[in-house]
Amino acid sequence: MHQTAATSHGSPDKALRPWEDGRWSFPSVIPNTTIHTSFATAPNNLRRPLRLRESVGLIGTLSIVGGSLGVVAVLMFLALLWFGHGPVIDGAQANQVWRPITLSSVTLRLIVSTQSAVCTSMIAALFLESRSVRRALVPWFSVMRGINDGPWKLLELVASSRSFTAFRSFEMWLTLLMIIVTLGLQFSSTILLSDLSELQIVGDTNTTQVNSLIPSLEPNTTIYITSSFVLEMPPIYPTFGEAQNMFSADPTSDGLSNTGLIQRALLPASSDSDRMAVRKYDGNAIILNSQVACMRPNISVRFKPTPFPYYDRLGWVVEGELNYDMTFQNAKIDPGSFCSTGKCDGLPFNCKVPVAHLGWQSTMCIIDGQVVEYRQDNFDPRWNSSSYPWSRNSSIALILATNINRKNIPDQYFYPEEAPYEEWNSYEFPPDGFINITLCFTVFNLERYHVNMMALGELQDHTTPFTPLITPKVDTTGLQNLMGVNKPQKNHKARGILDMQILGPPDDGPPSSLANMILQTDVYGQKPLKSYTTLMFEESLIIQFLVGFLANISILLCLDCTGVSAIQIDIGLAGFLNDVIEQTGRPANALLTLITVAWSKIYYAYLDSLTTLQDAQITMVIKVPAPGPCSTNGCRGFIAVTTLASVHLMYVAIITALYIRRIRFSRHGNIWHTISQLATHELEETLDISNDMGDEPVAKVSGKETMNNLVKLGRLEGSGRIEVIRIPESNNSSEPKRSLFQRLRESISARKGSNRQE
Numbered sequence: 001m002h003q004t005a006a007t008s009h010g011s012p013d014k015a016l017r018p019w020e021d022g023r024w025s026f027p028s029v030i031p032n033t034t035i036h037t038s039f040a041t042a043p044n045n046l047r048r049p050l051r052l053r054e055s056v057g058l059i060g061t062l063s064i065v066g067g068s069l070g071v072v073a074v075l076m077f078l079a080l081l082w083f084g085h086g087p088v089i090d091g092a093q094a095n096q097v098w099r100p101i102t103l104s105s106v107t108l109r110l111i112v113s114t115q116s117a118v119c120t121s122m123i124a125a126l127f128l129e130s131r132s133v134r135r136a137l138v139p140w141f142s143v144m145r146g147i148n149d150g151p152w153k154l155l156e157l158v159a160s161s162r163s164f165t166a167f168r169s170f171e172m173w174l175t176l177l178m179i180i181v182t183l184g185l186q187f188s189s190t191i192l193l194s195d196l197s198e199l200q201i202v203g204d205t206n207t208t209q210v211n212s213l214i215p216s217l218e219p220n221t222t223i224y225i226t227s228s229f230v231l232e233m234p235p236i237y238p239t240f241g242e243a244q245n246m247f248s249a250d251p252t253s254d255g256l257s258n259t260g261l262i263q264r265a266l267l268p269a270s271s272d273s274d275r276m277a278v279r280k281y282d283g284n285a286i287i288l289n290s291q292v293a294c295m296r297p298n299i300s301v302r303f304k305p306t307p308f309p310y311y312d313r314l315g316w317v318v319e320g321e322l323n324y325d326m327t328f329q330n331a332k333i334d335p336g337s338f339c340s341t342g343k344c345d346g347l348p349f350n351c352k353v354p355v356a357h358l359g360w361q362s363t364m365c366i367i368d369g370q371v372v373e374y375r376q377d378n379f380d381p382r383w384n385s386s387s388y389p390w391s392r393n394s395s396i397a398l399i400l401a402t403n404i405n406r407k408n409i410p411d412q413y414f415y416p417e418e419a420p421y422e423e424w425n426s427y428e429f430p431p432d433g434f435i436n437i438t439l440c441f442t443v444f445n446l447e448r449y450h451v452n453m454m455a456l457g458e459l460q461d462h463t464t465p466f467t468p469l470i471t472p473k474v475d476t477t478g479l480q481n482l483m484g485v486n487k488p489q490k491n492h493k494a495r496g497i498l499d500m501q502i503l504g505p506p507d508d509g510p511p512s513s514l515a516n517m518i519l520q521t522d523v524y525g526q527k528p529l530k531s532y533t534t535l536m537f538e539e540s541l542i543i544q545f546l547v548g549f550l551a552n553i554s555i556l557l558c559l560d561c562t563g564v565s566a567i568q569i570d571i572g573l574a575g576f577l578n579d580v581i582e583q584t585g586r587p588a589n590a591l592l593t594l595i596t597v598a599w600s601k602i603y604y605a606y607l608d609s610l611t612t613l614q615d616a617q618i619t620m621v622i623k624v625p626a627p628g629p630c631s632t633n634g635c636r637g638f639i640a641v642t643t644l645a646s647v648h649l650m651y652v653a654i655i656t657a658l659y660i661r662r663i664r665f666s667r668h669g670n671i672w673h674t675i676s677q678l679a680t681h682e683l684e685e686t687l688d689i690s691n692d693m694g695d696e697p698v699a700k701v702s703g704k705e706t707m708n709n710l711v712k713l714g715r716l717e718g719s720g721r722i723e724v725i726r727i728p729e730s731n732n733s734s735e736p737k738r739s740l741f742q743r744l745r746e747s748i749s750a751r752k753g754s755n756r757q758e
Contacts, residue, residue, distance in 0.1 A: 050667070052660065055659070056118075056656075057668050067111040067112075071108065075642055078104055082630065101627075104192075105641075112648055120148045120151045120175075121669070122659040122663075123174060124141045124145050125663050125666035126659060126662060127169075129662060129665060129712065131169055132710040134711075135682060135726070136699055138682075139683075145668065147671065151182070170658075174655055191637045191640050192638065192641055193637070201621060203622045205617050205618065205619040207615055207616070207617060208618045209613040210614060210618075211268050211607050211608060211609075211613060212268065212284055212533075212612055214533045229544065232569055233570060235597045239267070239497050240265060240267070241265045242498070242500055243501070251294075255422060256333060257586060258293040258588070259292050263287050263288070264500075265288070265449075265500055266288075266599075266604070272461045276459050278498075278618060278619070279455045279619045279620060280452075281451070281453040282451075282617040283450070283451070283507070284451075284507060284614055286446050286534060286603070287448070288445075288446060290443065290444040290595045291389040292443075292588040292589075292592045294588045295330075295331040297437065298330060299320045301418075301427070301437070303414040303427075304413045316353050317352050319348075319350050322367070322439070333388075336387065336390070338392065349365065352554040353400055354558050355405060356403050359582065360401055360403045361401070362578050364399055364440075364554065365399075365554045366397045367396055389441045393443060394441040397591075399437070399440055399557075401435070401582070402433070402434065404429055416435075422585065423438045425438070440588060444599075446537055448533075449502050451500055454499050455498050456491075458496060459497070459498070460478075482496060483593045485584060486584065537606075556574055557581065573597060577594060578590075580593060665715070665722045673722075682711055682723070682726050
């Protein structure tokens with residue numbers, strides 16, 4: 001029992017004063033000579049916990065609850081940056097994506113540091129009230145309940161304690177875990193930025209001037225490319241905009257294969273990288289209107305051998321006569337004005353047959369249409385997009401495909417029987433040889449429109465995949481996919497092209513503007529300047545299908561074939577077109593592709609010559625450091641930060657729960673109660689010597705074995721005062737625990753000694 005006599009200072013009034021004559025005085029309930037062996041009243045220590053507002057405080061509660069919500073919000077925002085880009089990466093001001101990552105990590109570090117300070121205060125209170133500490137360290141633990149700079153000092157104090165129980169306590173390991181996680185999250189920016197890679201992200205829409213029209217009326221500025229045959233040059237396969245979503249050249253039961261009207265526009269960007277970067281384009285563009293129809297021809301044919309030049313071997317040709325009228329009747333189509341000139345009775349032709357070396361090989365023999373009419377005066381080669389593809393403005397050709405090599409060529413005239421197959425007439429040459437023939441009408445024109453083109457996914461440009469000297473046969477599936485001629489045909493996104501909408505006539509400014517007035521000016525009294533660019537390009541494109549300006553000119557559409565007096569286009573392009581015919585059986589698709597390739601080559605060869613600029617609204621992707629898809633780039637940084645933050649939230653919740661459940665006397669963030677609870681008998685001597693002394697010498701004196709007992713907070717009986725109270729030696733957890741056998745043996749020895757004394 002504690003003595004309750006008056007203090008040596010006498011007066012009860014003085015006993016209640018904390019300071020007298022330069023020395024601390026203590027309540028009369030704590031005699032200077034008393035050594036406390038237990039808490040005064042256990043029931044007082046087991047009273048209900050303080051209210052949350054008192055024990056943790058408003059600031060502490062906001063730090064714990066609000067901070068935890070803030071950590072969750074930061075993690076959700078980071079998850080949005082990592083996983084919220086969707087199928088098409090997008091975002092305005094995306095070139096600054098590293099800034100929100102850095103700001104998020106700064107916010108995370110601030111929240112974690114704040115919560116760590118609060119948790120440090122809670123753990124210090126848990127050590128004081130639920131555990132025990134050395135008397136020399138009591139001031140540190142007590143002050144930490146009110147103010148601290150994190151868990152580092154707390155770990156140092158626990159580590160410097162000679163109390164074995166401190167290292168076995170759950171609070172100590174929580175402190176160590178808190179230090180590790182807090183330290184790791186200090187490098188969250190570096191950890192997160194390790195996930196960044198160079199990605200393409202859509203930027204802002206900008207007004208850009210693009211090459212659009214021929215610059216002036218001077219003759220030397222006209223595009224003179226009519227004499228060049230671009231199909232002999234290495235082709236390009238750029239991405240483009242297409243108005244029609246899906247098309248099919250599958251033949252009808254009557255053998256008619258028709259692509260329908262296909263409208264395509266090229267982007268006014270010279271370099272591949274610029275075209276690939278476009279995601280939206282709103283402005284003027286030259287549209288290629290094209291259509292191809294193929295059908296079984298009504299012909300009478302014979303095949304004859306022809307000597308190869310420079311070789312003592314034979315090639316062959318096919319001779320015959322084409323009946324247009326019967327061809328249209330068999331296909332059950334309206335010839336329209338095609339036969340108005342009376343040329344539908346019979347047309348003789350003489351075409352070269354390719355000699356196949358590796359599988360099926362094809363050739364195109366131009367027989368009629370613009371070939372004949374182009375040299376006549378006052379002939380307008382333009383095709384009306386609303387008319388049929390079979391017209392006198394068409395390039396009319398026979399497409400021949402064969403698998404017969406040079407060894408199987410007969411040495412005399414051969415008249416095989418005809419067998420219809422889809423849009424083909426098939427002729428068999430025993431034992432396993434065939435020649436297939438179809439009649440195709442190819443039409444196109446160029447027109448300027450105001451268009452809107454939008455990429456639904458990543459755009460694709462292709463280069464010629466053929467290197468004949470190394471790989472004479474390669475896969476052209478990617479090119480077929482780009483042109484939409486493979487089976488099954490894919491959508492715009494999968495093809496890597498733009499979805500195009502025609503908004504109306506070209507936007508050349510108000511009619512009263514100077515620019516529009518110049519564009520309305522006639523060129524040499526014939527065509528306005530605004531139409532002249534299109535006409536010159538169109539004329540150059542027509543020339544590509546009028547090779548030699550003579551009928552019965554054959555163009556080889558094959559990778560590994562030879563022929564007599566046949567024109568060889570670029571070997572890579574020929575192999576690509578041959579694959580389309582061989583793998584899909586649709587020559588209409590091959591000719592549609594040929595038109596697009598020829599137009600692309602002409603347009604980009606002379607785009608820089610169109611020095612009259614016009615405004616366009618263009619949105620492009622830009623390469624930026626950004627978190628990419630985890631499936632390709634990995635997310636080790638994000639996973640590491642998320643794991644550390646989750647562990648942090650876990651131990652914050654555990655520490656808070658322990659604090660609320662166990663703490664009875666501590667108030668987070670309060671200073672006066674921490675100081676008041678140090679004014680106790682157990683610390684009287686230490687407080688006396690530390691009045692004018694630094695911490696280090698005080699620690700040496702207080703660290704003496706006689707002054708460094710284990711203590712903890714408790715409430716005294718009577719006064720109800722909360723003080724630091726010494727833990728009796730029998731309860732000193734620093735002493736090794738004795739087993740039941742040891743205690744029993746000591747008890748027996750003690751009884752024997754007592755009996756001897758008696």
